[in-house]
Amino acid sequence: MRRPRPSLERERALWAEGGEVVAGVDEAGRGPLAGPVVAAAVVFPAYCKVIRGLRDSKLLTPRVRLRLAGLVRQRALAVGVGAASVREIDRLNIRRATILAMRRALGRLAVRPEHVLVDGLPCPELGWTHDAIVDGDAHCHCIAAASVIAKTVRDRLMQRLAAHHPAYAWASNKGYGTAYHLAALAEHGMTAHHRRSFAPVVQLELAVRGGMWW
Incomplete structure (x- = not known):
């Protein structure tokens, strides 16, 4: 069965309501035994076009992910990245640490989102009004973009740590x-x-x- 391709349906609905700054948020690294959890937030210009080939980052090869991450950064209005350390994961638990990383990513955007779309379940602790979309990285363009950014950033971090271990x-x-x-x-x-x-x-x-x- 073919997986759906991320679309701009959610973003277009929000743009039509007058909200021009829509951020998609996703994370990478909830499940590993080592390393930080990383989150990204991506805002595209209103009424932008879909980036061809953009998918849930887990479905992409490393080379394609890197290429798409470059396109996302070129076309996005703003990109923010945040992380929570291993110490924070152990102190807070992985769920709360992931939300902390998401909050940091949103806080590092150069523009303030009017709407936030998050992959997964609702996060009351996020501190931003948001819509949670299960499998959002498979359905929503800006969330898929955030998943690619988060994954490529975390992969680079783990490669650097690998050089020491x-x-x-x-x-x-x-x-x-x-x-x-x-x-x-x-x-x-x-x-x-x-x-x-x-x-x-x-x-x-x-x-x-x-x-x-x-």
């Missing part, structure tokens, strides 16, 4: 709990960039404390 293969797995990453955790232990509140990392820490790891 090559044993975990973060350049390829981006911190997700692949078999290789879990094996590296077992062999080398955790780093300061691992999320100690996530189950596989917690289990490792408990095993080490209990003297069960060798």
Whole structure:
């Protein structure tokens, strides 16, 4: 079954109501065992055209994502990026840390949005009036654009961290709990960039404390 292509239907409806500044917001990195969670907010000019090929970032190859990220930055009225650190994830939990990253992304836009469209479920803590759209990155153009920006920014961050911690293969797995990453955790232990509140990392820490790891 073919997935729907993101459209400007939501944005056009809001533009027609007189709201010219519509921001799409999405995140990357909720699920990994290591690294920050990153969010992006993207505002396109009112009545812009669709960027051909733009999709949910998870459906795109790295090369295509980078090309589309460049197009988004060229055509957007404003782009904001925010992140929440591993410490913030462990202190707040991943949901609240993700919302914090989204708030930071919105706060870094060069224009103030009149409407915000967010991927997923409603976020009362966001601090902005918004519409939440389940699978928004598959249906909504500005959310898909935000997903591409967030993903490419986070991938670059993980590649930089990988240069300092090559044993975990973060350049390829981006911190997700692949078999290789879990094996590296077992062999080398955790780093300061691992999320100690996530189950596989917690289990490792408990095993080490209990003297069960060798």
